[in-house]
Each structure stands twice: as structure tokens, then as C-alpha cells.
């Protein structure tokens with residue numbers, strides 16, 4: 001995770017004059033969304049290169065602190081994506097993830113982090129198309145929104 | 157509405173009356189010991205003591221406006237896994253009762269083997285202020301004055317803690333028994349109210365004279381609550397304005413030295429091993445240097461905002477607003493202000509209230525199959 005943040009920061013430092021390229025961290029479930037991402041890749045679908053995938057065994061293990069750390073560490077947005085309701089390999093991990101995302105949506109926007117920077121989606125293993133579309137849409141949205149404040153603020 | 161009795165006060169001394177009440181509890185065959193605040197030597201305030209022998213009740217002082225720590229955690233140690241069949245009677249502030257209920261939901265303590273007795277709470281001074289208050293006004297007369305004002309205004313120029321000024325849970329109706337101070341002439345008598353079947357059982361056995369509710373407590377309470385709610389709104393507005401962006405939040409927390417005392421003092425932060433004290437935060441030198449290079453400079457210790465945001469995410473739904481975090485902070489960081497403000501929002505989002513009802517599951521421990529469709533663009 002720390003190494004990931006370190007690369008994020010070096011890679012996404014905008015060169016003067018260069019267009020803003022958002023850095024998005026995606027926590028994806030091994031059984032569904034990660035498989036969909038793999039499918040999208042092997043089927044050579046066009047995908048925005050702004051997303052760094054972190055493969056989790058289940059969205060139910062995405063602790064709120066991972067999302068907070070990513071956003072404080074300079075990620076412009078975070079995507080959490082797992083199995084459709086009813087399809088979670090661990091039965092209900094995705095429902096727990098939904099509550100945690102709800103919780104963060106209540107907390108982080110109060111400190112000026114735009115709620116559009118946090119996204120939760122359900123993408124099944126066979127939905128390579130859907131994954132590519134989600135990622136492209138999200139990257140475009142964040143591009144529009146601009147870089148997150150925490151990139152330039154001195155970290156406390 | 158449960159039954160009501162009267163605790164007679166003799167010689168204008170309500171503290172002695174409560175010591176007497178504790179003696180009655182101890183005399184009951186079901187009660188093995190009483191946990192209650194006891195005066196510390198040298199006017200330092202009060203801390204909980206577990207009293208098993210009635211002759212040791214002389215320094216018990218549940219009315220001292222001192223709140224050195226939240227006793228909920230102490231009561232978990234006395235109740236979790238206790239199997240001797242007896243009950244520990246605990247005299248607690250309402251926020252201690254609510255913290256204890258939260259801890260029981262998390263299997264840290266047990267409501268089975270305790271008799272919870274809560275007192276109407278006029279508030280308390282911070283740990284640094286209490287000795288100053290006590291030095292000028294440590295006698296019964298000043299205490300009665302203090303109780304008469306329900307912790308309003310200043311006492312010898314000293315105000316009660318801000319957590320108390322902004323607290324809207326001044327009574328502990330969640331406990332088995334509550335002791336009523338508000339609207340009473342505390343030099344003459346106090347009220348005892350039963351709220352649960354267990355409380356009713358003790359009410360009959362304690363053999364105290366019956367009393368009727370003349371409405372004076374409710375009236376006093378209503379006036380106090382109106383003031384407290386207004387103070388709370390003001391605090392929420394101030395805190396929200398001061399922390400509306402990351403720069404504001406950083407400033408708000410800038411005196412923090414990452415000592416984690418606020419976490420240690422928080423009754424509902426119950427993890428045995430907090431992630432912030434583990435190897436995860438033992439960074440290697442190269443890591444610090446690489447962060448410093450990326451940003452040009454790195455504040456040390458690192459991860460201060462991260463710590464507070466994570467604690468908000470992990471426990472704000474359980475925050476009872478007791479203010480012990482601010483009380484414990486050596487650097488005057490307004491931790492309680494931040495936590496109480498955010499807790500109000502997160503608890504509302506899950507239609508939850510910490511400590512309200514032992515049967516209400518903590519919001520992050522449960523889920524519904526269909527909920528919050530707005531999070532996934534209407535797909536559930």
C-alpha cells in the first residue's frame with residue numbers, strides 16, 4: 001500500500017503545462033471485479049490508464065482506513081468494486097462494504113473531500129465491458145473535477 | 157413510568173445520603189460490591205473504587221463534579237465472564253452508562269451481572285480545572301450551590317468541561333435505577349426511579365419511602381436541555397466551519413503529537429491492539445525520506461490527520477460524547493468537539509444512537525440486503 005502511494009505520487013506529479021491525469025486507486029474483489037478487469041484486459045478493451053488496481057479477496061475486507069490513506073496520500077479518487085448483491089463469495093462482504101462506504105460518505109465530504117471521489121460499484125466476473133466503461137466514466141469525471149487538495153497540501 | 161422513591165437527606169448533606177444509599181445496596185444479599193466514585197487524597201477529584209466493605213464507604217462521593225475517567229471500561233472488567241451469580245452495583249454518570257451499553261454490545265462487558273444506577277448529571281470540571289474548583293470550594297455548601305445551578309455559569313471563574321456544557325443526555329434512563337437531582341432541594345431529599353424490571357425488584361427490597369413525581373424534575377430538565385441543545389448547535393456550527401476543508405482540519409489538529417492519549421481515554425475505543433500502535437506504522441527510514449522528497453518536506457510525526465480520520469471512521473458511531481478524549485489531551489486539541497460533531501452525523505445516517513438501547517446493533521456490525529441505493533447509482 002505504501003509503495004503504491006509512493007508510486008502514485010511520483011507518477012502523477014503534473015509536468016508544467018501537461019493536462020491533469022488523475023490517479024485512481026481501485027480496491028477490487030478477486031472473484032468478480034478483478035476477474036472482469038482481467039477479462040477487459042485480455043479482450044483488449046480500451047481502458048483509461050489512470051487506475052491502479054488493488055486486488056482484495058473480498059470488498060468486505062476494505063477497511064475504511066485504506067480508502068482514507070489513499071485519499072490523503074494523493075489519490076484523486078477511490079473505487080471500491082465487488083460482486084453483485086447476492087453473489088459475494090463470502091456471502092455478505094459486499095453489504096458490509098456498502099455500509100463502510102456510506103460511513104465515509106458521511107465523514108470525508110465534511111472535510112472538503114468531494115463525495116464524487118469515492119465510488120462503489122458492483123461488477124461481475126463476466127462483465128469486462130462494464131468494468132472498462134465504469135473505469136473510463138470515472139476517470140473522465142475525476143479529470144473534470146481536477147486534482148485532490150491533499151496532493152499539494154503539506155501533510156499533517 | 158416506573159415506581160419512584162425518596163432518598164432522605166439529613167443535615168443538608170446529600171453526599172452522606174448517597175453513602176447511606178450505597179450501604180443499603182451492599183446490605184442486599186444479591187449485591188457483592190459497589191463501584192462508585194471515591195474522593196482522591198488532596199482534593200484531586202474522584203475515581204471509581206470497588207467497595208466491598210460498608211465501613212469503606214466514607215470517601216464515596218458520586219456528586220463531586222470531577223470526571224477523571226469514564227468508568228464504563230472499569231465496569232467491563234468486573235462484569236465480563238463474571239459467574240459468581242452476584243451483582244456489582246455501579247453508580248455512573250449517564251455517559252458512562254451509555255458507553256457501558258455500547259461495550260456490552262461489543263461483548264466487552266455484561267449487563268447481566270450488574271445493577272446500573274445512574275445519577276442526574278450536572279456536568280463536571282476538566283481534570284485540570286477540578287483541583288482549582290475544589291481548592292476554593294471543596295465544602296458541602298459549594299457542592300450544594302453547584303448542584304443547584306446544574307453546572308451552569310462559572311464557579312469561582314471556572315466553567316464545566318465543554319463536553320458537559322453541550323451534553324443533551326443529562327439523565328440515565330437506560331440504567332436500572334436513576335437518582336434524580338434536577339429540580340430537587342438536594343439538602344432535603346433526592347428521587348430514586350426504577351427503569352427496568354431489575355430496578356423495580358431492588359426498589360421494593362430497598363424499602364425506601366415512596367414518592368410522587370410533582371413534575372419539578374421534568375421542568376428543570378426541560379430548561380437545562382434547551383440550553384444544552386443551543387450550546388451544542390453552536391459547537392457543531394463552529395467545528396464544522398473550522399474544519400470545512402483539509403487545511404482547516406490540519407489547523408484544528410495541528411497541536412497533536414500523536415500520543416494517542418485520546419484513544420486510550422475513550423471508553424468505546426476498545427481494540428486491544430490499535431492499528432496505530434502496530435508495525436504498520438513503523439516506517440523504514442527510506443520511506444520517510446521518499447515522502448519528504450516527493451513533497452519537499454514531511455511533518456513528523458506523520459499520519460496525524462490519518463489517525464483522527466480513521467478513529468472517526470472506526471468509532472464515531474459509538475461515541476457517547478463524554479469528552480474524555482479532550483480531557484486526556486495534553487495539548488489542548490479540541491478532540492471532543494470534532495468527534496461529537498461527526499458522531500452526530502454518522503449516527504444519524506444509520507438512524508442509530510450510541511448507548512440508547514442494548515438491543516440496537518452497532519451499525520457497522522449489521523446490514524440490510526437492500527439499502528443506500530444512492531451509493532451504487534440506484535442499483536441495489
Ligand code: SF4
Nearest residue numbers: 422475476478479481
Ligand atoms: S470520542 Fe471522546 S467524546 Fe466520544 S466517546 Fe470517545 S472519549 Fe468520549
Ligand code: SF4
Nearest residue numbers: 412413415416418485
Ligand atoms: S489529539 Fe491530543 S491526546 Fe490525541 S493523539 Fe493528539 S496530542 Fe495525543
Ligand code: FES
Nearest residue numbers: 029058082089093
Ligand atoms: S467476494 Fe466479491 S465482494 Fe465479497
